[in-house]
Amino acid sequence: MPTKPAPARDRLIRAAARLFMARSYEAVGVAEICAAAKVQKGGFYHSFASKSDLVIAVIDHHAAALWDLLDRFEGRKRSPVNKIRATADAVGDIQGRLYAFFGRIVGCPLGNLAVELATIDAAAGQHVASVFEQWERRVARHCQDAADAGQLDLDVDPARLAHQIIATMQGMIVLAKASGTGPAEIPRAMHKVIDSGLRQHAA
């Protein structure tokens, strides 16, 4: 028996997520998203008021996948430092899979949208910014736990370390996307930043 196709709304979100990553938000129109999702244009506007409305759902889709992956990577870890490291490993996993799928670094699914939307769509830009804040707070909590457990250098501010980890990720992805290199350096650089915050620079 053939499996029932996913609802139109879900197909639109997945097609848009893929097309925005493959090219960019502005470079892809509603007609192309509908064609890729095998949804009529009327069906699109039944699910979403606009492309701007759709990208909010795409951001939520990426965020949900990220929280799931972080839960999985952190779940295996016991020490706060290893929970911090889980973010680097999760990013390495995501970038490795995207690289295999697209055959090149296409960027951070959320970072691309943050860069593009901040100046052209305030509501969507704020939505993706809130996901980054949530991610950073999550890492900052583990950094605080590591500080409380005496695992961080005394002069390291846990919130600042978390910001530095997320910033390094974004910057490494931008450079890898620009230069066309592979994903391996991205988690490695994040682990180096984590190392730099650890007590006596030892793991």
Add this chain to the structure above:
Amino acid sequence: MPTKPAPARDRLIRAAARLFMARSYEAVGVAEICAAAKVQKGGFYHSFASKSDLVIAVIDHHAAALWDLLDRFEGRKRSPVNKIRATADAVGDIQGRLYAFFGRIVGCPLGNLAVELATIDAAAGQHVASVFEQWERRVARHCQDAADAGQLDLDVDPARLAHQIIATMQGMIVLAKASGTGPAEIPRAMHKVIDSGLRQHAA
């Protein structure tokens, strides 16, 4: 006597540079660039074969301004470490001026184009990537000089430190653009990365 207006080609490059930063490359069309530059559409195609051709000139325009600024900031410095620091100070200067002009963080003029063009315009994407490579080589040269002068930790690879400095800049700018904060943290984070490479973590 009224001053002679800049040539059409220059006006188009400056208008496009400003509009791409204010919004994005894909969000701005040729007609809008012509209107902002006070150039007829025919005049546009006299200067450029296409918008893709124009963005190459915009990248060169940003790169030339960057090399000038780095020359100025590095020129005042004697030690290799201070020449490395000049990159952080130059970025702080650029971001401070862009913030004053646009009233918000609009991103790195080159980084924005790198993120957007890599997946939609291979030639232009490679062009902006080559500017990043040149910038990174320049910082790496100062890092190598610092290593030769015994100013870096022995376990620090100069080329890797340069990459980390540029990546931190890009990442901090992405997060500041997304979150709508000011520019002050950007050079500060870059100086912290530089600090982390210095011998005995002292400047």
